[in-house]
Amino acid sequence: MEERSKRMIEIGEEREREDDLMGWALKQSAFSKEQIMDLLLSLLFAGHETSSMALALTIFFLESSPKAVQELQEEHNNILRKMRERGEHGLSWEDYKLMDFTQCVSIKFKVN
Known part of the structure; x- marks a missing residue:
């Protein structure tokens, strides 16, 4: 997530594609980075066991x-x-x- 955030700053948010949930969350949501990480991990592991x-x-x-x-x-x-x-x-x-x-x-x- 840190790498993605840095890349968005380097190339500009407008040019960064939003082809996944992390990209969308970093650009469009008002969530903190901790909340985004929690969301992604919850979705990733929600169906597992x-x-x-x-x-x-x-x-x-x-x-x-x-x-x-x-x-x-x-x-x-x-x-x-x-x-x-x-x-x-x-x-x-x-x-x-x-x-x-x-x-x-x-x-x-x-x-x-």
């Missing part, structure tokens, strides 16, 4: 919270019962939207 890490942490922390596990089981069993009553074998988007507690648990670990 985040889902598996969130699942692992969820399971790890649920082990010490039997009340939460019980509430999750009750919620899922209610949805399974409703699915069977409808004669369905897979979850629908509507079923997922009914998982209020499950969504709270998964959001908690994604944010932290």
Whole structure:
């Protein structure tokens, strides 16, 4: 990023191409260099192991919270019962939207 900034100063910002996110961020945004670096690193690594890490942490922390596990089981069993009553074998988007507690648990670990 330092090299890019120096090059932009040397050849002029107008002549520097904006063909990547760093070029655009350096020229067009009001972010500090630290914020730009944080953005680039977050985007670069955001998809790498985040889902598996969130699942692992969820399971790890649920082990010490039997009340939460019980509430999750009750919620899922209610949805399974409703699915069977409808004669369905897979979850629908509507079923997922009914998982209020499950969504709270998964959001908690994604944010932290």
